Amino acid sequence: MFRIAVMVSGGGTNLQAIIDAIDSGVITDTEIAVVISNNKDAYALERAKKAGIKAVCVSRKEIPDRAEYNKALLRAVDEAEVDLVVLAGFLVVIPEEMIQKYRNKIINIHPSLIPSFCGTGYYGLKVHEGALARGVKVSGATVHFVDEGTDTGPIILQKAVEIKDDDTPEVLQRRIMEQAEWKLLPEAINLLAHDKITVVDGVTKRK
Numbered sequence: 001m002f003r004i005a006v007m008v009s010g011g012g013t014n015l016q017a018i019i020d021a022i023d024s025g026v027i028t029d030t031e032i033a034v035v036i037s038n039n040k041d042a043y044a045l046e047r048a049k050k051a052g053i054k055a056v057c058v059s060r061k062e063i064p065d066r067a068e069y070n071k072a073l074l075r076a077v078d079e080a081e082v083d084l085v086v087l088a089g090f091l092v093v094i095p096e097e098m099i100q101k102y103r104n105k106i107i108n109i110h111p112s113l114i115p116s117f118c119g120t121g122y123y124g125l126k127v128h129e130g131a132l133a134r135g136v137k138v139s140g141a142t143v144h145f146v147d148e149g150t151d152t153g154p155i156i157l158q159k160a161v162e163i164k165d166d167d168t169p170e171v172l173q174r175r176i177m178e179q180a181e182w183k184l185l186p187e188a189i190n191l192l193a194h195d196k197i198t199v200v201d202g203v204t205k206r207k
């Protein structure tokens with residue numbers, strides 16, 4: 001079994017998409033060993049409990065010291081003994097020690113076509129506000145490996161989504177989730193679970 005940890009901060013619709021994809025056989029030979037949240041009120045924790053998945057909270061509020069917090073986060077991931085860490089709307093910066101230890105074993109979903117509308121400051125609705133303000137006609141989602149930069153790691157999968165003239169950031173966010181994120185993240189996990197992706201010089205290739 002390929003074991004994954006899913007890290008969340010909010011609603012957890014991407015987590016739900018992974019749970020559903022495992023149940024329906026879109027993702028095979030894979031189990032969610034743990035869901036880790038930085039926020040005890042994240043609805044994602046409820047989703048995990050309802051699905052019978054171990055859920056833990058490593059709260060930033062309870063561990064204000066950054067170095068201590070980073071250690072606690074790494075400990076939570078280490079304890080789960082996973083093959084892959086999936087960031088599904090996780091809003092805490094991943095500690096460098098974890099990135100090094102889990103090189104090409106941490107993936108993130110970002111709601112734009114990287115390298116557009118990504119990097120520091122582009123999170124949540126800000127990504128979609130940026131796309132609408134620039135007037136791009138296509139946006140989408142990207143699954144990528146996590147490296148030391150912000151949204152700079154090797155790209156695994158991307159999917160384009162059309163932008164409509166009357167879109168609001170909220171409407172666009174929802175369309176990108178429905179048409180891209182909820183499909184792309186399970187697809188990427190399944191590819192990795194079956195060892196179908198390799199990274200050469202910062203670029204991924206299908207094996």
Ligand code: GRF
Pocket residue numbers: 008009010011012013014015044088089090109110111124177181
């Ligand atoms: C998604 O838009 C994801 O791309 C971004 O944060 C959001 C998380 O939503 N990084 P949810 O918690 O999975 O519903």
